[in-house]
Each structure stands twice: as C-alpha cells, then as structure tokens.
Amino acid sequence: MVKKLQGETFLLSANELKSGKVVFFTLKGWSSSSVEAIKIKVDEINKYEEISAKDEKKCIIISPKFVELDEEGNIKTLRDKIRNSGITIKI
Amino acid sequence: MYKYSDTDKKIITSRVKQFENQVKRRLEGKLTEEEFKPLRLMNGLYLQLHAYMLRVAIPYGELSSKQLRKIAFIADKYDRGYGHFTTRQNIQFNWPKLLDVPEILRELSSVEMHAIQTSGNCIRNISSDHLAGLTLNEIEDPRPWCEIIRKWSTFHPEFSFLPRKFKIAVIGCTEDRAAMLVHDIGLRIVERKNQVGFEVFVGGGQGRTPIIAKRIRAFLPKKDILNYLEAILTTYNQEGRRDNIYKARIKILVKELGIEKFKSLVEENFSKLSNKELEIDDKNIEEIFGFFRLPPLKSNTNQIPFKKNQEYQNWIKQNVIPHKIQGYSIVQISLKAPKKPPGDATSNQMIALAEISEKFSFSEIRVTHEQNLVLPHVSNKELFNLWNRLKIENLATSNLGLITDTICCPGMDYCALATARSIPISQKISKHFDNYLQQKEIGDLKIKISGCINACGHHHVGNIGILGLDRKGQEFYQITLGGSAKEDATIGEIVGPSFSENNLIEAIEKILNTYKKHKRNKSEDFLTVFRRIGIKEFKKDLYDNFTKKV
Numbered sequence: 241m242v243k244k245l246q247g248e249t250f251l252l253s254a255n256e257l258k259s260g261k262v263v264f265f266t267l268k269g270w271s272s273s274s275v276e277a278i279k280i281k282v283d284e285i286n287k288y289e290e291i292s293a294k295d296e297k298k299c300i301i302i303s304p305k306f307v308e309l310d311e312e313g314n315i316k317t318l319r320d321k322i323r324n325s326g327i328t329i330k331i
Numbered sequence: 332m333y334k335y336s337d338t339d340k341k342i343i344t345s346r347v348k349q350f351e352n353q354v355k356r357r358l359e360g361k362l363t364e365e366e367f368k369p370l371r372l373m374n375g376l377y378l379q380l381h382a383y384m385l386r387v388a389i390p391y392g393e394l395s396s397k398q399l400r401k402i403a404f405i406a407d408k409y410d411r412g413y414g415h416f417t418t419r420q421n422i423q424f425n426w427p428k429l430l431d432v433p434e435i436l437r438e439l440s441s442v443e444m445h446a447i448q449t450s451g452n453c454i455r456n457i458s459s460d461h462l463a464g465l466t467l468n469e470i471e472d473p474r475p476w477c478e479i480i481r482k483w484s485t486f487h488p489e490f491s492f493l494p495r496k497f498k499i500a501v502i503g504c505t506e507d508r509a510a511m512l513v514h515d516i517g518l519r520i521v522e523r524k525n526q527v528g529f530e531v532f533v534g535g536g537q538g539r540t541p542i543i544a545k546r547i548r549a550f551l552p553k554k555d556i557l558n559y560l561e562a563i564l565t566t567y568n569q570e571g572r573r574d575n576i577y578k579a580r581i582k583i584l585v586k587e588l589g590i591e592k593f594k595s596l597v598e599e600n601f602s603k604l605s606n607k608e609l610e611i612d613d614k615n616i617e618e619i620f621g622f623f624r625l626p627p628l629k630s631n632t633n634q635i636p637f638k639k640n641q642e643y644q645n646w647i648k649q650n651v652i653p654h655k656i657q658g659y660s661i662v663q664i665s666l667k668a669p670k671k672p673p674g675d676a677t678s679n680q681m682i683a684l685a686e687i688s689e690k691f692s693f694s695e696i697r698v699t700h701e702q703n704l705v706l707p708h709v710s711n712k713e714l715f716n717l718w719n720r721l722k723i724e725n726l727a728t729s730n731l732g733l734i735t736d737t738i739c740c741p742g743m744d745y746c747a748l749a750t751a752r753s754i755p756i757s758q759k760i761s762k763h764f765d766n767y768l769q770q771k772e773i774g775d776l777k778i779k780i781s782g783c784i785n786a787c788g789h790h791h792v793g794n795i796g797i798l799g800l801d802r803k804g805q806e807f808y809q810i811t812l813g814g815s816a817k818e819d820a821t822i823g824e825i826v827g828p829s830f831s832e833n834n835l836i837e838a839i840e841k842i843l844n845t846y847k848k849h850k851r852n853k854s855e856d857f858l859t860v861f862r863r864i865g866i867k868e869f870k871k872d873l874y875d876n877f878t879k880k881v
C-alpha cells in the first residue's frame with residue numbers, strides 16, 4: 241500500500257466490505273465521515289497498515305488506502321476529494 | 332424477443348445460487364478478497380470510487396417493458412433510484428451493497444437478465460445495431476446472430492480466461508450504428524451471389540491504442556460462423572500476450588503479426604476444425620430467428636400528425652425516423668436532456684417508459700451504444716400523444732445526432748481509474764449549446780468524452796473527442812478531431828495542447844467557427860469539412876490568439 245506514497249500527512253481510508261461505502265479510520269474505528277479521521281504522519285504508516293490489514297482479514301473493509309493531505313490538512317487530490325464528498329453533479 | 336430455454340433458466344438460477352454462496356463465504360471470511368474478486372467480476376460486480384458497481388447485460392440492446400420495470404425496481408430498492416446506460420448496451424448500478432447483490436441477480440433472473448459477460452477476460456455481451464430488424468436497407472436482422480454467438484460464448488470453457496476482454500458486435504447492413512469497427516471482432520452481414528453470409532473484421536479497439544479493425548474475410552458462409560469465431564479466438568488464446576496488460580488485446584496481436592500472417596493462422600485453425608457440432612443448420616437458424624419476428628404491424632397510410640407546435644416539430648425532425656413498415660415510426664429517446672448526466676435514467680423515467688412502450692411500442696425498448704433509447708414500433712398517428720407523454724418525463728429532448736447528444740463515460744465522478752471528470756464537461760456543452768436552432772445550424776456532430784485513456788466514452792472516434800487528463804493535479808482536456816465510429820471509422824487526430832475546463836467551451840467554439848468558415852453549403856457536415864481541409868486550419872484558428880481564462 242505504501243509504495244507510491246508522497247506527502248507528510250494522511251488519512252486512512254477504505255471501503256466497507258458489506259456495503260462498499262467509503263470509510264475513514266477514526267479513534268472510534270471506521271466512520272463514513274472524514275471529519276474525525278486520524279491524521280497520520282508518514283512515520284506512523286506501518287502501524288496503520290497493520291490495523292487495516294487486520295480489519296481486512298476480519299472482513300470489515302476492503303481496498304485500504306492512505307489519502308494524502310495538503311499543508312493545510314485538507315484532502316489533496318481531486319479524486320480523493322470526490323471520493324470523500326461524493327459526486328460533483330446532480331442526478 | 333429471445334426467450335430463455337429451460338437450460339438457460341437452469342444455468343442462470345444456479346449461477347445466482349453459486350454467487351450467493353460465494354458472497355456468504357466472503358462475508359464469513361472463508362474467501363479472501365483476492366480469491367473473491369475474480370468471482371465477483373464474473374458476475375459484473377466492480378468496486379468503484381465510492382461503492383460497488385454492478386453492470387448488467389442488455390444483450391444486443393433489447394429490453395422488454397417487464398425487464399425495464401424490473402431494472403427500475405432494483406434501482407429503487409437496492410440503489411439510488413437511477414441507472415446508467417453504457418456505450419456497450421449495458422446498464423450500470425452505481426451504489427449496490429455487496430450483501431444485496433445476490434438478491435438483485437435473483438430479481439434479474441426472474442425477467443431473464445443477468446450480469447454475466449459484463450466483466451473479466453471473457454467474450455463480453457455481444458452488441459448490435461439498435462435499429463436491427465427495423466430498416467429497409469438491412470440484409471438480415473443481426474440479433475439472431477448475436478444470440479447464436481451469445482449461446483456459444485457464455486461459459487465457453489476455453490474462452491473464459493482469454494489474455495484480455497473480448498468484444499464482438501454484429502450489424503446487418505452497410506450503415507454501422509454499432510461502432511462495429513472498433514470491436515475485437517466486427518461482423519457485418521453481407522450478400523454475395525444471392526447467398527447471405529458475413530464480412531469479418533478483427534483487431535479493432537479503443538483504449539490507449541486505438542485501432543480500426545481489419546478485414547480478415549470478405550465472405551464467410553453463415554453455417555461456418557461459430558467455427559470461424561472459434562478459430563479466431565483459438566489463435567488469440569494461443570498467440571495473444573499475457574505478460575503485459577497493455578499489449579494483451581487482440582488488436583495488438585493483429586498489429587504485431589500483420590493481418591496476412593494472422594489470417595493465415597486463423598485459416599489454418601479453421602481448416603482443422605472439423606467440429607460439425609458448431610456448424611449451424613438452417614433449422615437452428617430458423618428457430619432462433621423465430622424469436623425476433625416483428626410484432627403484428629399492418630402497413631397503412633397513416634401520416635405523422637401535423638401540429639402547430641415548434642417543439643413537437645423539432646422532435647419529429649430530429650428524433651423520429653421511418654419504420655420499414657409503412658405507417659409506423661422508430662422513436663429515438665434522448666438520454667441527454669440538459670443538465671442530466673448522459674445515459675442516466677431515473678427509476679421514475681424507466682417505469683414511465685415501460686408503461687409508454689406497452690401503450691405505444693409493443694412493450695419493446697432498445698438501448699443504443701450512443702447511450703440513448705429507442706421505441707421501435709410506433710404508429711404514426713400516435714406520435715403527438717407519445718411526444719406529450721415523453722415530455723412529462725423529460726424524455727422528449729430533440730437533439731439526436733446533434734452537438735448536445737454527447738457520449739460520455741462516468742469519469743472521475745464515479746470511476747476509480749479516471750484522470751478527470753467527464754460528466755460536468757458534457758453538461759457544460761449541453762448548457763452552452765442549449766438552443767435547438769443553434770444546434771441545428773451546427774448540424775450533425777458527435778462529441779465523445781472519456782475521463783481517461785481507457786476511452787470508455789469513445790473519444791477516439793468522436794468527430795470532436797475530449798479526453799480528460801491530470802496535469803499536476805489539475806483537470807485538463809485534450810481535443811481530437813475527425814474521428815468516426817461509423818462505416819467510415821477513423822481515429823481522431825490530436826489538435827494540440829490540452830485545455831483547462833474553463834477554456835474548453837471557447838476551444839469548441841473556435842473549432843466550430845473554423846468549420847463554419849469552410850462549410851461549402853448548408854448540408855456539409857463537420858466531418859466532411861474536416862476531411863476536406865485537414866487539421867492544420869483548425870489548429871491555426873484554435874491556437875493563434877487564444878485568450879486563456881484562468
């Protein structure tokens with residue numbers, strides 16, 4: 241998971257196995273809101289990788305990934321922004 | 332319309348049970364995601380940017396009202412009340428829960444639908460001309476042949492793990508409305524010396540290496556079709572590359588070997604196939620054709636009602652074409668209403684359409700590769716009533732074949748592979764060119780938009796193609812010109828450096844101005860002008876004095 245990581249701070253995200261919905265890792269576990277997601281420093285990555293691997297094994301989540309934050313602590317890429325806040329168009 | 336045989340029913344029912352069991356084992360942790368992923372993909376279930384996505388096959392684009400109602404029901408009960416019709420005559424649900432998918436598949440099987448052959452490296456859902464069986468210039472209806480090929484290809488033991496996915500399209504006349512020449516195999520029904528057979532094309536495709544298919548056989552007798560397909564697929568299976576995903580499609584093999592060498596390998600395999608079982612006899616053919624007879628339409632002299640209503644008249648002119656039976660029309664329904672994502676339909680629209688098709692079109696609906704729908708058999712005298720009814724459902728947009736009838740993939744709003752959004756671009760275009768007369772003045776024009784180089788939105792073959800790119804975190808759009816997905820299929824040429832979203836409409840305006848400047852008469856369309864004057868003129872007008880907006 242860490243192979244191509246750039247940046248200093250991240251959120252840990254994934255999809256919930258049963259529903260597929262986007263979730264973020266918080267102090268209270270996985271949540272669909274990114275607001276309370278733990279901000280992870282680059283040197284803590286290993287620890288959170290272990291957490292996500294465990295939860296993958298427990299069939300709670302799939303497809304874990306680290307979401308890069310910018311200097312202000314906001315989600316950096318457009319893809320991750322859309323993934324967090326939903327589609328940008330009206331149905 | 333094709334009806335499942337008892338064997339079809341058994342296969343589909345047992346497939347649903349099998350998948351239900353696989354999902355159960357996955358949720359219990361008895362299957363890892365690695366083990367489960369190929370199984371879910373075999374049932375059309377992807378994981379996308381926000382959620383799972385289920386792709387359901389609409390074989391050769393044909394739907395009954397009952398099936399459409401079921402799709403609407405699924406969209407309401409298990410999804411978010413809408414579905415997306417794709418460029419390969421499938422429908423995608425964007426938000427299903429894994430837990431619900433077995434039940435969704437069960438619901439689908441109750442109306443003879445499934446999600447098999449919509450993903451993975453197998454022979455995918457066979458696609459066809461949405462006007463199959465409806466026009467006078469057709470040599471033969473391609474749908475029965477799609478069904479014959481479908482029966483042969485579903486669960487073909489040798490072709491379930493091909494080097495890469497494999498797409499086949501079949502058409503029944505010279506006019507290509509199915510983008511047949513950008514398929515791995517394209518089949519066109521032709522007539523030679525009073526014998527009907529197939530002209531066979533191979534090695535077309537889009538994605539990062541767009542290629543127009545090459546002709547491999549000018550004439551193939553009907554009875555040999557499955558043996559010949561078997562020979563092509565066997566050659567591909569043996570020779571196709573499995574070491575590099577970007578070189579694994581048959582188009583690369585054909586390109587690397589050259590069509591003559593590839594052909595000789597195919598012909599050699601073909602001659603070895605003494606497999607009489609695959610030879611189709613007239614009785615078989617007739618039986619399958621029986622499912623595709625026209626409803627009881629009686630030729631008559633009914634005229635299209637004249638009304639002093641400009642909107643209605645525009646719609647008749649733009650969206651309605653004559654049926655081969657006099658007194659009837661084919662009604663094309665645009666899924667490109669202003670502000671709506673191209674190809675999307677809400678469950679309410681689908682329910683309404685199911686009812687409308689029962690009242691006006693013998694319960695039949697077709698899906699087009701250009702992400703629109705068709706009511707195939709409408710009595711002329713009902714057209715005004717139908718238009719009024721469609722209007723209520725926001726399904727009477729008069730823009731078929733015009734600039735706002737864009738093809739568009741889901742792009743970064745949904746797709747995990749995207750490099751940029753595509754739906755907002757199509758919406759900008761439809762907002763900017765909203766006026767019918769303005770569109771009509773521009774004339775026939777196909778804009779096709781993809782959110783990445785995979786080209787699901789067919790940008791390579793758009794008269795104007797738009798490809799979304801990521802330039803250092805910003806969305807940029809590369810424009811290609813002069814592509815065509817029709818019988819004169821052509822890959823578009825890149826016009827030059829890409830544009831930001833804010834500059835894109837101005838760029839399109841400039842391209843259209845060049846076209847207008849060089850147009851010789853009212854009926855000379857964009858593509859004809861482009862082919863006549865070449866890309867240079869467009870380039871010059873586009874990039875000289877371009878005022879960039881930030």
Ligand code: HEM
Pocket residue numbers: 377379384416417418419423495498513535536537538539540580739740741746748785786787788789
């Ligand atoms: C889950 C979302 C999707 C994924 C992951 C996906 C993936 C891909 C990929 C990887 C390719 C390139 C294949 C290659 O070059 O070998 C491709 C091509 C294509 N896809 Fe999609 N696609 C998705 C959605 C769609 C949608 C929504 C449509 C229709 C609107 C579509 C229709 C096509 C078509 C027509 C092609 C080009 C034909 C070809 O050469 O295969 N796909 N897709």
Ligand code: SF4
Pocket residue numbers: 740741742743746747748749750781782783784785786787788
């Ligand atoms: S073209 Fe790219 S962005 Fe669009 S659906 Fe295909 S893979 Fe996704």
